Amino acid sequence: MDLKHLFRPSSMAVIGVSTTHDSHPANVIYTKNHLRYPVKTYAVNPKGGQLNREPLYQTLADIEGDVDMAVIAVRAQFVPGVVEQCIQKGVKGAVIISGGFSESGNHALQQQVIDIAKKANFPFVGPNCLGIYAPDRVDTFFLPGERIVRPKKGNIGFVSQSGGVLVDQMVKFAGQGIGISLGVSIGNKAVIREIDMIDWFENDLETRVIVFYIEGFDRREGREFIRRAQRCSKPIVVLKAGKSPKGMAAVSSHTASLAGDYRVFSEIMKQYCVAEAGNEYELTSFCEALSCYPKGINGNVGIVSLSGGHGVLAADACYSHGINLPGISAQTVGNIREQLTPEIRDIASLTNPLDLTGSCGDSDIEASVRHLARDENIECILTLLLPYSPGISADIGAKLSQVARNEGKPMIAYVPNEDKYKIIIEGFELNNIPVASSVEGAVLMAKALKRCRPC
Amino acid sequence: MLSKIDKQIIETSQGRGWVMEPQAKQIMAGQGFDIPNFVLTDSVEVAQAFLEKSPGPVVIKVVSEKILHKTEFDAVVTGIYDEKILEQEMNRLKNLDGCEQILVEEMVQGLEIIIGAKNDFQFGPVVVLGLGGTSVEIYKDTAIRMAPVTPGDVASMVDSLTAKKLFKGYRKKPGVNMERLTRLVVDFSTLIMDLEDKFQSIDLNPVICTRESCVIADARIMLQK
Numbered sequence: 280m281d282l283k284h285l286f287r288p289s290s291m292a293v294i295g296v297s298t299t300h301d302s303h304p305a306n307v308i309y310t311k312n313h314l315r316y317p318v319k320t321y322a323v324n325p326k327g328g329q330l331n332r333e334p335l336y337q338t339l340a341d342i343e344g345d346v347d348m349a350v351i352a353v354r355a356q357f358v359p360g361v362v363e364q365c366i367q368k369g370v371k372g373a374v375i376i377s378g379g380f381s382e383s384g385n386h387a388l389q390q391q392v393i394d395i396a397k398k399a400n401f402p403f404v405g406p407n408c409l410g411i412y413a414p415d416r417v418d419t420f421f422l423p424g425e426r427i428v429r430p431k432k433g434n435i436g437f438v439s440q441s442g443g444v445l446v447d448q449m450v451k452f453a454g455q456g457i458g459i460s461l462g463v464s465i466g467n468k469a470v471i472r473e474i475d476m477i478d479w480f481e482n483d484l485e486t487r488v489i490v491f492y493i494e495g496f497d498r499r500e501g502r503e504f505i506r507r508a509q510r511c512s513k514p515i516v517v518l519k520a521g522k523s524p525k526g527m528a529a530v531s532s533h534t535a536s537l538a539g540d541y542r543v544f545s546e547i548m549k550q551y552c553v554a555e556a557g558n559e560y561e562l563t564s565f566c567e568a569l570s571c572y573p574k575g576i577n578g579n580v581g582i583v584s585l586s587g588g589h590g591v592l593a594a595d596a597c598y599s600h601g602i603n604l605p606g607i608s609a610q611t612v613g614n615i616r617e618q619l620t621p622e623i624r625d626i627a628s629l630t631n632p633l634d635l636t637g638s639c640g641d642s643d644i645e646a647s648v649r650h651l652a653r654d655e656n657i658e659c660i661l662t663l664l665l666p667y668s669p670g671i672s673a674d675i676g677a678k679l680s681q682v683a684r685n686e687g688k689p690m691i692a693y694v695p696n697e698d699k700y701k702i703i704i705e706g707f708e709l710n711n712i713p714v715a716s717s718v719e720g721a722v723l724m725a726k727a728l729k730r731c732r733p734c
Numbered sequence: 735m736l737s738k739i740d741k742q743i744i745e746t747s748q749g750r751g752w753v754m755e756p757q758a759k760q761i762m763a764g765q766g767f768d769i770p771n772f773v774l775t776d777s778v779e780v781a782q783a784f785l786e787k788s789p790g791p792v793v794i795k796v797v798s799e800k801i802l803h804k805t806e807f808d809a810v811v812t813g814i815y816d817e818k819i820l821e822q823e824m825n826r827l828k829n830l831d832g833c834e835q836i837l838v839e840e841m842v843q844g845l846e847i848i849i850g851a852k853n854d855f856q857f858g859p860v861v862v863l864g865l866g867g868t869s870v871e872i873y874k875d876t877a878i879r880m881a882p883v884t885p886g887d888v889a890s891m892v893d894s895l896t897a898k899k900l901f902k903g904y905r906k907k908p909g910v911n912m913e914r915l916t917r918l919v920v921d922f923s924t925l926i927m928d929l930e931d932k933f934q935s936i937d938l939n940p941v942i943c944t945r946e947s948c949v950i951a952d953a954r955i956m957l958q959k
Binding site for chain 2: 495496497498499500501502505532533534535536537538540542543544546547550551
């Protein structure tokens with residue numbers, strides 16, 4: 280299955296556009312792509328005529344040029360016929376928005392569509408889905424553009440069984456400045472499933488982290504997912520829904536009762552270093568961290584703070600998330616002490632977490648990060664930056680980023696997410712250093728690296 | 735690999751839905767796993783002769799198609815040193831529902847662990863390792879991995895348990911022979927891959943582990959319907 284034309288179409292037909300309802304899903308999809316995306320978009324309705332002064336094609340065959348991809352938004356019973364027309368026209372793939380298949384008990388109808396498509400090696404997303412969103416390229420979500428918040432173009436590939444969860448997560452990503460390369464709502468996943476998406480993203484140069492929202496796998500499909508994840512060179516994050524035990528009636532062995540569906544899922548993800556996010560907040564932090572650092576750590580973190588309280592808060596969060604704060608070597612302490620400015624040399628506390636006090640300046644933080652990074656007990660540095668301190672300059676983000684990159688160890692920063700501090704935040708982010716907007720968020724980013732440690 | 739006899743055992747157990755303890759242990763022994771010395775009998779004399787030769791106490795258990803969870807029927811008696819008690823308990827067990835024979839075994843002591851398998855719908859055969867015994871479902875201190883597992887997986891399973899200190903030796907109590915345990919779990923995980931089409935779940939519970947050995951004291955194989 281070649282998915283290139285489906286996910287990166289140059290031309291697209293929207294089938295099922297209404298001549299009477301402007302807010303029909305097909306009309307929303309047609310209008311936004313026609314007006315705002317660099318994809319040649321055709322509207323199709325058997326009635327023909329015009330839509331907003333543009334031609335309305337009666338059939339796919341009437342379109343003169345090639346069509347890479349079709350969005351199918353007709354009633355379920357007409358879908359098999361439309362898929363056949365797509366194949367005849369030489370369309371390379373489809374997004375089937377329509378509902379009314381397996382999700383409402385119509386398994387036979389869904390199977391009919393699968394059979395037609397598989398015979399012709401014709402890939403499609405759905406049915407019963409929102410389809411795909413590729414920033415600056417194509418958007419088959421039937422949500423009016425003015426109603427959704429779109430993340431910028433970035434390097435997260437997101438696959439979701441639920442369209443609603445995908446959209447909601449995209450809004451959260453946008454708020455945190457996380458960009459996506461491609462978002463796919465796979466719906467009933469009749470043909471294109473999670474396992475196919477691993478292969479696509481593995482070969483997609485724009486994607487660095489692959490994220491899945493998973494409700495459940497088919498029989499033995501989890502095993503195949505793991506097999507492909509093992510081959511994949513990019514970090515994979517999963518958010519699992521359906522964790523509560525379903526009625527396990529009459530379980531007759533200890534093992535079966537101990538190994539409930541979710542526990543099995545979760546333990547196997549750990550076994551194969553697929554990072555399972557516990558909830559949507561973790562998911563956001565995991566994505567941000569792993570898009571900067573694809574390599575994992577064992578979980579030994581050094582913390583630099585400007586306030587004792589923040590150091591303790593971070594240490595508590597580390598404890599509850601299973602992150603280790605190892606002691607730092609006497610040599611590291613000596614090296615840092617030597618380079619501290621006289622104002623804080625005697626008052627800074629140089630045990631992990633380090634407390635440089637509110638009197639420190641840029642050079643003190645730089646020296647601490649530099650020597651912590653050189654300590655062999657430390658794999659990752661959390662810098663809790665409080666920009667209120669008078670000694671901190673607006674350049675601190677960019678300066679520390681250079682230090683961390685020179686030393687070659689991952690650094691994660693916490694900076695309060697305020698407009699006033701944007702220059703510091705961007706100083707980090709534009710240099711590929713992830714920034715959390717809370718202390719716990721920073722710890723969750725370190726947890727992401729631990730979850731992705733090489734097995 | 736399963737022998738011809740193992741396959742026969744499974745086939746003849748299909749109707750019942752589970753493999754009874756003596757046969758389940760026979761399959762495990764066929765894999766080279768350790769099981770206690772035993773005698774299968776309904777004769778008090780044979781049992782007494784077995785006790786006499788045993789280095790320590792014996793355990794007696796009912797073998798009955800109608801009794802899946804033996805402890806719930808009071809169908810297991812442990813720590814028998816005395817001939818008279820043996821006779822008395824043998825006679826009691828023989829009267830339990832569906833009792834076919836009595837399994838008389840040398841009693842082994844050590845850390846009780848569970849090694850289990852589940853044929854998971856999404857992932858296929860998975861291995862469970864944890865603190866065993868009758869209260870296993872109360873403590874729920876177990877780790878799960880997809881089969882087959884590597885020696886590294888077994889180490890990480892033990893490490894993830896709350897009871898890991900018990901495995902390594904705690905307060906003068908000896909720990910577990912990790913090399914033996916690792917080999918048992920790894921080999922068991924290959925066995926369940928061979929059994930993928932047949933089994934639903936397997937309990938080896940308890941497996942009694944010491945510094946010297948890991949002995950499967952009870953085994954039950956639930957088959958697919």
